[in-house]
Amino acid sequence: MKKKLEMLEQLQEIDVQIDILKNNQSGLFGEVSGIEQELDSAREVVAGLEARIAQLEQEKAEFEASLATEQENIRRSETNMKEIKTNKEFQAVGREITVARKQTQEIEEQILQKLGQVEEVNSELAGRRADLTLLEQNSEERREAKQTEIDALQGDIDADVARRAEITQALPPGLxxxxxxxxxxxxxxxxxxxxxxxxxxxxxxxxxxxxxxxxxxxxxxxxxxxxxxxxxxxxxxx
Incomplete structure (x- = not known):
């Protein structure tokens, strides 16, 4: 019976060690997950900036289309003025042209504003992309280092599991x-x-x-x- 007690004590020592190793391994898996989450967050920021630029470019294109329409209206009105015979009609078209020119000026300001915003976001995007590239390189090295530790722990776990199997096979199944x-x-x-x-x-x-x-x-x-x-x-x- 003394031998069985000694074997039970050894079995518990091995199980405690396996628990410690698995806990350490779980912590490393958590660190790897944290690295992935950090990467995902950085990629989401880049994707968000790219989407913002696409939105600004679309808004700028819409303003440019409106500007082209207003400029065409002005040209058409100016052409029509040459054929107007009454002063009343001439003044009415003149007012239309004035309003259209004011609108084109406002649209041009909007376009310049969008261009400034695109430039600003592009500048931030360039920095974020550079940071992401460095992070990806660094993350790969960190992942490999963590995986090496995980594999080493798994080797120790496997060895302890083998030792455990030897002891349990030598003990009565009921025990x-x-x-x-x-x-x-x-x-x-x-x-x-x-x-x-x-x-x-x-x-x-x-x-x-x-x-x-x-x-x-x-x-x-x-x-x-x-x-x-x-x-x-x-x-x-x-």
Whole structure:
């Protein structure tokens, strides 16, 4: 029975180590995900600026079309003025031309404003694209470094899993099942150290008769409080 207890203790040490390795690996996966999210955010900014430029260009094109229409109206009105015979008609067309010229001036101002906005956004876009290029290069290096760490941890996990399999195969299936069930119920700790009359798993006092029976190590004894399998570890003299 002492040998089985030692194997259970080894099994728990391996499982704790596997948990630590997997937790570290999960953290690295989270960092890789963070790198991807950072890239996605930068790409969204670039895409948003590109969409803004396309919108401004479309608005500018619409103003340019309106300007061309107004300029054509002015030319047509000026041509018609040559054929007008009455002063009243001449004044009416003149007013139309004045209004049209004012409209063309306003449209030209709008076009200049759009050109300025396009130039401003293009300048920002150029900077964002440059930043994105650097970020993509840097992110690739960071991803590769994280993946190397992940792969190294996986190698350690695989080695521990193999060691675990050797131990579980040497133990009775019922005992392994009991151990796994306890480990699941007790936050990863199925085996607890007993010392000086206490269970160090739950820090509760053990009944004296039960504690004394641990010295014989002829049976599996569980803590009556937390149900963990107890292994006696006496305090070594200093």
């Amino acid at each position: 392994v099942k009991r151990y796994d069930s306890l480990r699941e119920q007790r936050r990863g700790q199925a085996v607890a150290i007993a010392r000086d009359g206490y269970c160090l798993g739950c820090n509760m006092n053990l009944p004296p008769q039960l504690y004394n029976s641990l010295f014989r190590a002829d049976d599996l004894i569980s803590c009556p409080h937390c149900q963990r399998v107890l292994i006696l570890k006496q305090q070594q003299a200093g």
